[in-house]
Amino acid sequence: MTGFSFRQILQYQGLFVQGMEITLLLAGIAAFFGVIxxxxxxxxxxxxxxxxxxxxRIYVELIRNTPGLIQLFIVFFVLPSFGLRLPPLQAAAIAFSIYFGAYAIEIIRAGLDSIPRSQIEAGQCLGITRWQIFRHVIFMPALRNIYPSFTSQLVLLFLGTSIASQISAEELFYMxxxxxxxxxxxxEVYALICAIYLVSVLILKVIFALGGRILFRWPAQH
Incomplete structure (x- = not known):
């Protein structure tokens, strides 16, 4: 079979749409629980x-310094030996949540550490409540500091869901x-998949950029 033709591929567009829905679902679940x-x-x-x-710290070092694919295999293939058998989609969601959570811990911790102690003490001197100090003095400035790295990690999480195909989770790459x-x-198939991932990531970056402008309207301190 010679030449390039996408006509046959487009007959399966329903499968690509279904795979993309599963990919977004996996990334969304992992992001939600990973943030927690x-x-x-x-x-x-x-x-x-x-x-x-x-x-x-042991959890963070263990997860960040071992391949995500091995972690996925442990959840899907090893846990059944202990009586916990999970469907591919659930196993992938758990593995990705654990994986993303380790990176989220380090990113958020760095954001908290970036807030000078003097700012917290200044808030206390002004007599504002602990909740107000956390919200206005700690949380929002810390979120602004980590926002670029955190959203970049979310993009990597989205792209990383492709390894779920190794346990037959019906995400985009599997389809x-x-x-x-x-x-x-x-x-034709893998060119189309690359194009879908590329367009999706560009859309995510635009959304994150707009979100950053809406959330952080005050001028940055220098």
Missing amino acids: IGVLGAVGVRWGPRPLRWII GSFVESRTYRSF
């Missing part, structure tokens, strides 16, 4: 007791591989 893990972990590292800080096995149009 990140916030709790960063607070634990910053203000928790020493044993808790050590546990969190593309299925179509390729039926049409034998490898170039």
